[in-house]
Amino acid sequence: MVARSVSPGGALLRASRMFSLPAPIPGPPTQDTTSSSFNSTTATSAYPTHQVITTLSSSRKRGDWGLKRPLPLRSTTKSSNPMIRVKAIDTIEQITDFTSAADHGLTLRKFQELRVPVVVRKSSSDVSYKVSDYAQRSVFDSEIDTTDIAPKDRAQYIDQRWKFTGPWLAGMTEGDFKEYLSKHVRPRRTAFRAFLKQKLAEEMNGAAQLKAMDEGELDVKQTPVRARDITEDQLTDYLRKLRSHQHHLYAMVGTFLDLAPLKPPEIAIAKIQSRETFKVSENPYAQNGPPSTHPSAGITYLRTKSYMDNHPLYGPQKEHQPVQARVVKPRRNTPVTPASIGVAGIIASTRLGDSVLNRKSVGGALDHINPDVEGGSKLWVQVKQARVDSNGKIILSVDSAPMGHGGAEAELIAKELLGEGEGIFGQQREQNIEVLPENREQMRRQYAAPSAPMTVNKLNLNI
Amino acid sequence: MSCRQWLSSALRGLAKQQPHSQPQTRLFSTTLQSRSSSPSSPSSPLNPSSPAPSASRSAFPSRLTNPTTTPTKSANDALFGIMRESRDRGPALTDAERRNVIKPNFAETIQSTRASATTDAFVRQMPRRWRTGDVYAPRDLSPVEMRKWRRPSAPKTDVVDMLGFSPVDNYRNPSLISEFMTDFGRIKHSKFTGLRPVNQRKIAKAIRRAIGLGLHPSVHRHPEILYRNARKTLGVQYRPDQEKGNSGPKY
Incomplete structure (x- = not known):
């Protein structure tokens, strides 16, 4: 079957700003959970939720912002920072709902003028109480900025990731957790049992291999155990064993649900480590939760501040x-x-x-x-x-x-x-520097092209 | 410096010497005197360099002549010390002199107080509590925007759903109950509590249950809450170890 070619009108529409405007992202979570909260609905939010768009000055004079209809000139031509956010391209009142987006647009510009990289704290396994001891590294560091990982390798690279399909349990409220359990975890019981069977089979094969090696044989004589060979009784026994090893069970559940890694507070870690074997997560986002977007949030692409002005x-x-x-x-x-x-x-x-x-x-x-x-x-x-x-x-x-x-x-x-x-x-700055109006001859001399032949440029110009 | 202050300071000096007064009085006791007068020990064992007791007894003229002698030994000595100090210090400052001493400090204090008052007045107009990471545009600092932070608004999220607790099981929790009651003991409307109807009914039931059981007052806030608020506003530090002994309000 031949794919339908897009008509010229359709192609134009698809390339238009109307369609390229992304859907708004959810706003920052509100922190007002107390019975009476003090806030303003019109305050600038912590991050923008809508795309900021701008236009060329010549188009702006005509009200052309690439939208369905021209925007009113009176409210869009006076600003020296022409940035708007479109809340709705078309409404039932047949207007384009837009507001100024200079707040976030200029904030981004000002931030980029600071020329600071976005960093993340390097997680260290040894407990340290000095702030200066924590090395910072760029969020673009390839060790911790990996997204293209096959689903089966996710557990292996848990410390190198920032994106997880499961939630970060420490950041959930009790109500959210209960809802997550009932809506997302409970329906996956059978899948989890199959996952456990697979794990049990792997463990049994590993143990058999180890035993064979202990007995001086090069390979196991028996056929390897497959997940479907495991009986329900074996699985129940395995479940009972897991329940008494909570950390092992948590690792299993975390792998199955792809939960974001957790890191208990450092004082708690010392206690846990003394009691039983507990692997503290090395993930830099384990302690404060993974980011909701890319950890740089796209505000800068600088990797380091180690440059010289x-x-x-x-x-x-x-x-x-x-x-x-x-x-x-x-x-x-x-x-x-x-x-x-x-x-x-x-x-x-x-x-x-x-x-x-x-x-x-x-x-x-x-x-x-x-x-x-x-x-x-x-x-x-x-x-x-x-x-x-x-x-x-x-x-x-x-x-x-x-x-x-x-x-x-x-x-x-x-x-x-x-x-x-x-x-x-x-030293006093020279107050009145005499600025002479440059004449054409001087300018020509100053900005003259080198005398060498510039065939390529000339060719390009001719074309 | 007034005369009364000198007196009190002198008396304080006396009080300080009270614990050490024992050996000193013994120095003048008859027994010690007899011992020092004995030929076996020509000088006092306690204070070998001290003059003869008869000389130290008539200490008044010696102190006048020699101000670096031993500290005051009796009430009379203390009073005498006052006289001596006042004589050494000279007359009190005149009004003009006093004004000159106070002037620079006074001007500084006035200035800082005025700056502080101005700052307070402006800060009162800025009720927004800024959190790290908040983004502001010039508009956010404007009076119109700031006024909005003064008015409380109903929460947008359902607290009961969010925290996942059962309101009816919490009828014995006065701080929870009083969150959903007005100052006059009425149950708050759901437009103020922000709860969905099911949870609003559950909270209302918990409140009615608490009042019906006599666990919570029906006309005002719970005394524990009042005590807690008073403690908060008065700035008294909460110390649980003290709390056990003195269990807050008596009612």
């Missing part, structure tokens, strides 16, 4: 350029609330230790709101790393800008780039 005048820089952080809410003593600091439009987490962001420095921008400061109080901070948690939130770790030789210099350079403050090393 270069300045056109001052040369390579020791420190990365610090950034300005907004004091969204100052810290208060009564009741004790820490300061909320926003970097690139994301509330950042402040590191522990003696820093500007810590309790030891009192007074200043972190403690007081000064209404005279235009645009609000700001701090210079160094963004250490970014992480995407299992709820899809971007967790930025910031530290106060380093106060050492390189740090102070980096801050000065950053200020200079913003046009604030004086030049570095106390």
Whole structure:
């Protein structure tokens, strides 16, 4: 049977923006489970759920956003950041439901300007209590970023994966767990028994092989046991044995349901390990839950922060350029609330230790709101790393800008780039640089093509 | 410094010396005196460098002349010490002098208090509790948006379903029961509790059962809850070890 060719009209429709707009993804989980919750339905969500679209300025002037109908010019042409999200291409009122998407669009742009990679904590089997001991590695590290795994090999690569078909049990509420049991686990009883039979057969064959080797024979004489040869009695005995070995049973269930690995808190691990053999998961997402998307969330593709910033005048820089952080809410003593600091439009987490962001420095921008400061109080901070948690939130770790030789210099350079403050090393910036209007001859000389023959380019131009 | 403060400090000094007063009084006791006067031990064994008891008894003139002698030994000595201290310190500060001392500190305090008050006033207008990872646009910092965080809204999710517990089995749990009751003891409407009808009926049944059994007051919150809230607002630290001895409210 010959496949039906798509008509030109159909091809056009399929390639159109109307069809290429993906369906919105589910929003971030709400944390308001108490009887009275304080929230705003119009607040910017932690991550975008709709595709952000933009258009060229010439098309924008005509209201052409590639949608079914032109969008109103009055509300779309004034913005300097033309980004919209389309909630509905067509509604019953025959309008296109859209809003501005500059919030998430600009947040992404600002985040990418930070040039920080998304990292994940390297799981270490030995217990360590120092934050600095945990090595971080990129989420694109091929050891932990593997998705193309055949279903039968899933259990083998459990520590290298971030995507699991089963849930992460530690993150489920009791109600969710009960529902999962009744809806997804209970119907698979027969399949699980077949799975156990397979496992039992493998175990029996392995034991027979071992026994034969102990007796000095090269191979087993008997035919290997197959899963269908195992009787119900044998299976029942095996089940009873498994019930007394909970970790073994959990490993079986986890393999069968492809559950996301769990890692108990470190204090609990020490207790468990002393009691019985327990393999602690090496998966970096075992402790805080696997991510809902790719662990980078697609916000950046950088792998490392180990690069050197270069300045056109001052040369390579020791420190990365610090950034300005907004004091969204100052810290208060009564009741004790820490300061909320926003970097690139994301509330950042402040590191522990003696820093500007810590309790030891009192007074200043972190403690007081000064209404005279235009645009609000700001701090210079160094963004250490970014992480995407299992709820899809971007967790930025910031530290106060380093106060050492390189740090102070980096801050000065950053200020200079913003046009604030004086030049570095106390040099005054030249205030009035005379800018002469360039004449055509000068421009031609400056941007002239090399005198060598450029046949290829010319050819291309002619074509 | 007022006279009363000097007196009290002197008395404190006396009180401090009370435990050590025993050997010192013995120094002046008749027995010790006789022992020191005996030819076998010409100087006192306790304080060999001390002058003769007869000289230390008439200590008043010696202390005036020599201020670095032994500490006060009696009430009289203490009073005398006060006189001496006041003489050494000189007259009290005049009003003008005092103003000069206070001035810089005062200005600083006023400034910091004013900054703190301004900050408090602004923070009161920002009821949103920011969590790490929240994304904000300029609009989220606006007063219109901030006002929305002040108003409580009904939960969107059914708590009973989410936590998977049986409400009727929890009729003895006052903190659960009072979550679903108003301040005046009425059962909250489902539009405030956010429960689906089945669970709303179960919660209502648990409340009626708790009240019917006399386990929960019908007109106000449970005393345990009131106590807990008071403790929270007063900022008293919850300490379970103390709780056992003193079991909170008496009712």
